[in-house]
Amino acid sequence: MTNPTAAILIIGDEILSGRTRDANMHFLAGELARIGVDLREARFVPDRHEAIISAVNDLRSGHDHLFTSGGIGPTHDDITADAIAAALGVRLAIREDARALLAAHYDRTGLDFNAARQRMARIPEGATLIDNPISTAPGFSLENVHVMAGVPNIFQAMVASLLPRLAGGRPLLSQTLRIDQGEGVIAGPLGDLAREFADLGIGSYPFIQNGAHGSNIVIRGTDAARLDAAMARLAAIFPKAGT
Amino acid sequence: MTNPTAAILIIGDEILSGRTRDANMHFLAGELARIGVDLREARFVPDRHEAIISAVNDLRSGHDHLFTSGGIGPTHDDITADAIAAALGVRLAIREDARALLAAHYDRTGLDFNAARQRMARIPEGATLIDNPISTAPGFSLENVHVMAGVPNIFQAMVASLLPRLAGGRPLLSQTLRIDQGEGVIAGPLGDLAREFADLGIGSYPFIQNGAHGSNIVIRGTDAARLDAAMARLAAIFPKAGT
Numbered sequence: 001m002t003n004p005t006a007a008i009l010i011i012g013d014e015i016l017s018g019r020t021r022d023a024n025m026h027f028l029a030g031e032l033a034r035i036g037v038d039l040r041e042a043r044f045v046p047d048r049h050e051a052i053i054s055a056v057n058d059l060r061s062g063h064d065h066l067f068t069s070g071g072i073g074p075t076h077d078d079i080t081a082d083a084i085a086a087a088l089g090v091r092l093a094i095r096e097d098a099r100a101l102l103a104a105h106y107d108r109t110g111l112d113f114n115a116a117r118q119r120m121a122r123i124p125e126g127a128t129l130i131d132n133p134i135s136t137a138p139g140f141s142l143e144n145v146h147v148m149a150g151v152p153n154i155f156q157a158m159v160a161s162l163l164p165r166l167a168g169g170r171p172l173l174s175q176t177l178r179i180d181q182g183e184g185v186i187a188g189p190l191g192d193l194a195r196e197f198a199d200l201g202i203g204s205y206p207f208i209q210n211g212a213h214g215s216n217i218v219i220r221g222t223d224a225a226r227l228d229a230a231m232a233r234l235a236a237i238f239p240k241a242g243t
Numbered sequence: 244m245t246n247p248t249a250a251i252l253i254i255g256d257e258i259l260s261g262r263t264r265d266a267n268m269h270f271l272a273g274e275l276a277r278i279g280v281d282l283r284e285a286r287f288v289p290d291r292h293e294a295i296i297s298a299v300n301d302l303r304s305g306h307d308h309l310f311t312s313g314g315i316g317p318t319h320d321d322i323t324a325d326a327i328a329a330a331l332g333v334r335l336a337i338r339e340d341a342r343a344l345l346a347a348h349y350d351r352t353g354l355d356f357n358a359a360r361q362r363m364a365r366i367p368e369g370a371t372l373i374d375n376p377i378s379t380a381p382g383f384s385l386e387n388v389h390v391m392a393g394v395p396n397i398f399q400a401m402v403a404s405l406l407p408r409l410a411g412g413r414p415l416l417s418q419t420l421r422i423d424q425g426e427g428v429i430a431g432p433l434g435d436l437a438r439e440f441a442d443l444g445i446g447s448y449p450f451i452q453n454g455a456h457g458s459n460i461v462i463r464g465t466d467a468a469r470l471d472a473a474m475a476r477l478a479a480i481f482p483k484a485g486t
Contacts, residue, residue, distance in 0.1 A: 015268075016285065017282070018275070018276045019461060025265075026265075042287040043287075046283065076438075077437070106427075111425070112427075114427060114428075116434075187360075191359075194320070202319075204316070
């Protein structure tokens with residue numbers, strides 16, 4: 001059995017302009033690893049209709065799931081719902097259940113449910129809503145595309161609402177061995193190990209600490225026994241390694 | 244005059260698996276804004292030959308510059324140089340000037356210049372080296388593709404070596420006004436402003452502080468006078484805004 005695959009599309013000028021550092025990709029990457037969905041690609045595009053449509057169609061066709069972040073608020077630069085509807089060729093209109101959720105929320109908080117806020121009830125035809133326990137305005141899933149907010153705490157809450165209804169696979173496990181030698185020293189035997197355990201991912205991540213070179217060797221896979229076997233071999237090759 | 248455009252490709256399993264949070268995209272986004280190169284897209288792909296080749300060819304043809312990060316060290320998972328050479332259809336071989344740089348470095352540090360370390364002197368034919376003042380092993384530019392290391396301090400040093408030789412444009416300027424009202428309140432007049440100043444980028448970034456909704460309105464562009472005009476209009480529309 002192979003795990004389902006996924007891509008992430010982060011939408012917004014604020015990341016590409018260097019103003020904001022994205023947090024959502026790293027969060028979702030960790031969550032997907034935990035439930036056994038293999039994240040294969042991430043893309044960042046600006047708030048431009050054609051750029052979003054092109055990325056959505058490219059990524060949804062190449063992966064089992066596409067998760068998006070950003071652009072579903074009430075302002076003029078929130079164009080994700082329009083772009084998703086255009087990419088998938090469906091109508092976008094105010095949906096009654098989403099409108100009712102928002103109307104109740106604004107009634108409760110005493111705020112005006114004006115035209116801008118009503119925009120957030122525009123949902124592509126055929127979509128399933130994603131619950132937003134923080135600020136009510138929902139995300140949505142349409143086919144294999146899951147559309148969520150960009151504000152990190154809302155994104156995280158939507159991910160928590162969404163993931164239980166997706167079929168996962170075998171969680172991605174990883175073990176790390178710290179070796180206090182530079183990559184240039186260990187590369188040869190490490191390459192041999194990677195060829196022997198070709199079913200696992202073996203990565204080498206160099207660092208410099210107190211002026212000395214070292215590497216963290218990370219072994220990833222879904223079969224715990226194979227991971228243990230590879231890690232035992234690695235430790236035997238580099239007996240003076242730390243942990 | 245329009246600014247040159249760019250894309251970033253971040254290569255490596257460690258980001259997509261959720262283990263590591265990328266720092267290089269945010270750093271380079273800020274540097275490019277400063278010199279007037281418009282960052283239009285960023286992608287993250289794993290250490291897989293075909294995924295790298297496909298992303299490189301897609302991104303280098305759509306933008307004036309493509310910057311890559313990761314995968315140029317000595318270990319088996321460092322396959323970026325091979326993939327770049329394949330993508331651009333050129334030979335990859337040990338290059339004498341790169342080999343000499345590395346040989347001198349290892350001679351100086353008393354370390355063995357073994358086969359794994361010699362791999363880092365493999366440079367695609369026709370490339371220009373990018374200086375690495377931290378650990379010597381060079382990056383390279385080939386046509387409009389600039390290939391750099393993934394370790395953040397080395398990446399940053401390579402960017403500092405590279406950027407002065409690229410032709411920039413007009414720096415991306417930005418001004419921010421903090422408005423202590425939710426996006427739903429300000430969306431209408433803000434949309435009117437965005438239509439009036441369609442040559443500028445006007446983004447709204449909501450936040451919640453002490454339980455109250457607010458938005459940072461960021462106006463971006465390359466013409467300082469237009470930015471001032473838009474910001475003055477914005478401040479007049481929302482006279483009680485902070486800064």
